[in-house]
Amino acid sequence: MMSQLKQLPLFVTKASFRERNVKSVTFKGNFDYPIHRWFRLTPSFSPELVADILAHWKLPHDAEVLEPFCGVGTTPLVCQERGLSNCAVELNPLLYFVAKVKTTPFRNPTDLAVAAEEVMAQAQIHFSTLKSLDTDTFLIEYHDWIPRIRNVTKWWSPLVLKKLIAVRMALTDASIPVDIANLLNLAAASILIEVSNARHNHPSLSFTKVPKNDAPVFERFQEQLEMTMHDLHSFPQERPKTLILQGNSKQLEQVLPANSVFDAVITSPPYPNRYSYARETRPHMFFLELVQDGREVGELETEAIGGTWGKATSVLSGHFDYRSPAVEEALHGIPERIGQHSHLMQNYVIKYFNDIQQHIESLKPFLRRRAQLAYVIGNSKFYKIVLPSDEILADIFEANGFRVISIERMRRRNSKSGLYEAIVFAEVQ
Ligand SMILES: C[S@@+](CC[C@H](N)C(=O)[O-])C[C@H]1O[C@@H](n2cnc3c(N)ncnc32)[C@H](O)[C@@H]1O
Structure with missing residues (x-):
């Protein structure tokens, strides 16, 4: 006789974005997965995190996902595994190359x-x-x-x-x-x-x-x-449509195909911690002849968000205005407090969030109504002054007409520093 008992799944998983372990957030999670492990980028996020965000949203199968700060292609590759069409933008020629190669199907x-x-x-x-x-x-x-x-x-x-x-x-x-x-x-x-x-x-x-x-x-x-x-x-041989583009996510209208519309964005912009992607990737860029000289690396850094290496530091002297009242309000006078210690760092913070604002302005026309957004970001400290990047980003989203759904603080970066990584979940109204 057939048992009347219902078969239960062995494990019931629940996507939680709090108290996550290091492998389920950071680049360390990449080493456990095929193709993801081909290239180490320390500031990349883990495939598991992207998979959990997708599971949390339950997007329709024909949804289009955008990743505007693609790095080594974690988001596009997870989308491919999950059968979702996707598009990604990356400024740095090496990281663009890595993402492109990882996401290109190879049959033999x-x-x-x-x-x-x-x-x-x-x-x-x-x-x-x-x-x-x-x-x-x-x-x-x-x-x-x-x-x-x-x-x-x-x-x-x-x-x-x-x-x-x-x-x-x-x-x-x-x-x-x-x-x-x-x-x-x-x-x-x-x-x-x-x-x-x-x-x-x-x-x-x-x-x-x-x-x-x-x-x-x-x-x-x-x-x-x-x-x-x-x-x-x-890795699955059949992969859904994937477009990896090289360009600047502050000017998406110059990069994305004109009629693009996206249902979701999963990304992690550079954090405001002065980390320089151009500096870190220059051995590879020179080795593969993706750049010709130091001047080209300097130009790359100046176009990028968040770095302050070489020429990009000199850009920070002088006076910086806020790009909009929204940015000034979201920053609550923090740059001016930092400015009591360093004029350059005051400008750095203003420029960083001006760039984020410019990115959001350029992104908005490409999003469908009710499009879901997940932005992974870490906070920073300048002269012991905390810069709560997640809250500032959330305020900037709100000021640009998005609805912020939640801020999930996922992980402390080390126990005493007060530094953490968070996801800002938002939606197009
Ligand atoms: C935190 S990393 C993203 C890592 C990615 N989530 C991954 O798993 O590999 C931020 C990326 O933004 C890129 N970037 C910086 N400024 C940019 C810009 N203006 N336009 C497009 N990409 C930019 C950097 O080169 C870097 O790859």
Whole structure:
């Protein structure tokens, strides 16, 4: 006889955005998931967080999701896993490249395996020539191959640099289709920091005290390629429509296709903590020749939200007006209090929220009525003065005609500092 008892699910999950652990919020969550783990970006958020937001909203299957600060593509990739069409915008050429490659379906991992073997063999041949050269001869004769980053041998020892150049030469010479070349280039770019004399240090790059004379470049490149092939097998082959665009999310009208309309936005803009994406990605950008010189990196930083590296700092001297009364009101005089310690930092905070306001102005025309928004943001402190970025962002949303649904403080960033990360949930009225 059939049992009358109803079958219950083994686990009942409930999306909660409070008291989340580190892996369910931060980049650390990326390492557990195929493709997400291909490139480390410390300020990225976790796939689990995006999946929970989508589950919380229960969007219709034909919903279109926008990610205006795409980073390494966490939101688009989760949308692909969940079968949702999506579009993402990213300013930084390296992060744009990473997101684009991760979200482009690749159907034949065997072709990748053949190309990888060929490139590895060629790299070994190039290295056998390079390794016998003394450092000065190498730096002069191979000048055109060497990343144009300042103090290149401070980043990589001459021996490691020779191995990297051997890989670069093999990649450039190989006559392989562009989709395969992209996967190989991404694998090479993803190991650049671990074989360098720099390390990720809360969260910016800094140089280690004891430089590495050598590092397992070929071995790590090979492992990274094996992981790439493995992950391609385990990711859904059929992916919904995905558009990754390079551009500035302060001027979305110049980036998005004219008739775009979105039902949801899941994103994390840069936090107001001076972190510089241009600075952190310049080893990779120079290695892949995505930028030509330091001037280009400086320009990138000036266009970006939130960074203050190089030229972008000098932009902050002088006088800064508030972009609108909404921004001034939301900031409650905090910049002026910070200004008692530093005029530059006063301007930094004003500029940061002016930029956010400009982004929201440019976003609004592309949103459907009742569109749902989730903005992940962290607060900061300047001279012990707390900048509650989540509340300020919520006030700016309200002043622009959005309805703020809730602010969920997800996680304290370390126990005593008072720093946390939050999601601001809002809706188009
Ligand atoms: C917090 S990160 C986003 C990380 C992303 N959620 C992920 O998981 O990888 C913020 C991103 O905004 C980008 N960005 C900064 N200013 C921008 C702008 N004006 N337009 C578009 N993207 C910008 C940065 O390059 C960075 O990738």
